[in-house]
Amino acid sequence: MEGLIDYLKQFATPERIDKIQEVLAQRTNHLTVLLEEVYKPQNGAAVMRSCDCFGIQQLHVIDKENQFQLSTSVAKGSAKWVDLHKHNSLASSVEHLKAKGYKMVATSPHTEMELDDLPVDEPLALMFGNEFSGLTEEAVEAADYKIKIPMHGFAESFNISVSAALVLNQLSTKMRKSPDINWQLTDKEKHLIEGAWVCKSLKFFENLSKTYLKKK
Known part of the structure; x- marks a missing residue:
């Protein structure tokens, strides 16, 4: 080879x-993303594009109910450079990621911990739910950390692709600035x-x- x-x-x-x-x-593989049953092709593509832009190599998706599809016009070729892993259940995806040393992170407006307070010294798997109902209760219960993105308007939550971009921007910046984290690929x-x-x-x-x- x-x-x-x-x-x-x-x-x-x-x-x-x-x-x-x-x-x-x-x-980096220090951060990764897990999408739970996202069904709009433009949202899946936007998250994948954000992964590429922020240097995230692995994207995991659960698509048992909704087949994961990508809008090529939104992805802008990022599917060539980001590794996509599909799982048929939340349990199998969480088991897989935890076996690799990841701490599971649930994004939800109904928690006290803010994004700024999330430690990045350990590998993190960032979970985002679908467009209609967000993360399932099972996903939230499986999380080691539950965080919220500060908001100051009437809306309760951001669009899923916007949420992913905001979280990846802040955490990848924090990770790269830390002198004690070996975040680069082997x-x-x-x-x-x-x-x-x-x-x-x-x-x-x-x-x-x-x-x-x-x-x-």
Whole structure:
């Protein structure tokens, strides 16, 4: 596999390789997002785009009832760069994330802890509910932290994609400014993602891969 990626790299422009390295240096798995049954394609796409913009590599979704879809006009190609993981239940998604060391965070207007007070020293999985009813009671009960975004108007909550963007902006900034948090990807993670991104950057990578394998 490593030989194949090195072979494919020669067909990518130097500018593209430099951009991949630049973005990888800012990518993180310290924060991740879990969406619970979001059904509007534009909202799912907007959250994925925010993940890409804020350097979040993993997006998890529960889509047992509502098939997760992306509006390509809103995603703006971010689906190529963010890893999407689908789960068929809240229980399986929480079990998966907690096994990886994440603390679960529920966003809800009905709690006392504010976003500013949330510690970022441990990996966090940020849960956001669907457009109609928000997070389920089960999701809130599974949370290690329950936070609210301060609001000063009549509306009770932000749109789900806006909520995700606000939370990711504040927490990713706080994380990056902390000198004691090792938030960057490991060398192994970078290497694997680099390979995937190089392939996605080449229009004819499948034909190029076949050519390489024939030479072996």
